[in-house]
Amino acid sequence: MTASTITKNILSESLKELLYEKPFNKITVLDITKKSGLNRQTFYYHFEDKFELIKWIYNNDLLHISSETTLYNWDIKLLEGLKILKNQKHFYVCVVKCDENYFKGYFFNIVKKLFVKAIIKIDREKTLDIKNIDFFATYFSNGMCGIIIDWIRNGMKEDEEDITKRLKSLVDNIKTYVIDGLKNKDY
Incomplete structure (x- = not known):
């Protein structure tokens, strides 16, 4: 598995975990990056927004x-x-x-x-x-x-x-x- 795929998997798992805490429309990129332990720049390197992650x-x-x-x-x-x-x-x-x-x-x-x-x-x-x-x-x-x-x-x-x-x-x-x-x- 490539480093990019691993990072994307971490971000996707973080989003999935956040869905137990609040609705999708209330989740921000900042929430996803905090949960994942990655920074916003890393998120935006891989995805334009949370819909692209979806x-x-x-x-x-x-x-x-x-x-x-x-x-x-x-x-x-x-x-x-x-x-x-x-x-x-x-x-x-x-x-x-x-x-x-x-x-x-x-x-x-x-x-x-x-x-x-x-x-x-x-x-x-x-x-x-x-x-x-x-x-x-x-x-x-x-x-x-x-x-x-x-x-x-x-x-x-x-x-x-x-x-x-x-x-x-x-x-x-x-x-x-x-x-x-x-x-x-x-x-």
Whole structure:
């Protein structure tokens, strides 16, 4: 592990510990550096602000999953991701309760790319133009992100395997909802 990664891990662990003491929006860079024993200059050498630290934590926890996710294993990778989130439950619940838009933006970008690929793949007859592909990918991505954010906000009480199974059922039926539905369009 590089010195930079070690420093980033120290800062991230300090932030996670501080979340037991106060809400994310009340935590300052000074709080993080005091807790870590590092100075503010070190923090700013690695991160622009605490939101960049949050993004680094998200990437550290989830980036390998998103880079390994395909149309064929997305449900397995989603379940793996939900388990990682649940393993870091306190951190994710605190951060999402304070500012869910930041997590949603991060997660939405990953999910939308997959939905675009999926819709293009199932639209074998080229029924959809790019505007409709983007519309439906946005719709389904917002739905999936909303489910995950609700799960986090509500304390991750529901079993992550059940959530994954229900989302897989919905996604497996996109062809019926979107492609077949548009063949009978009246707009």
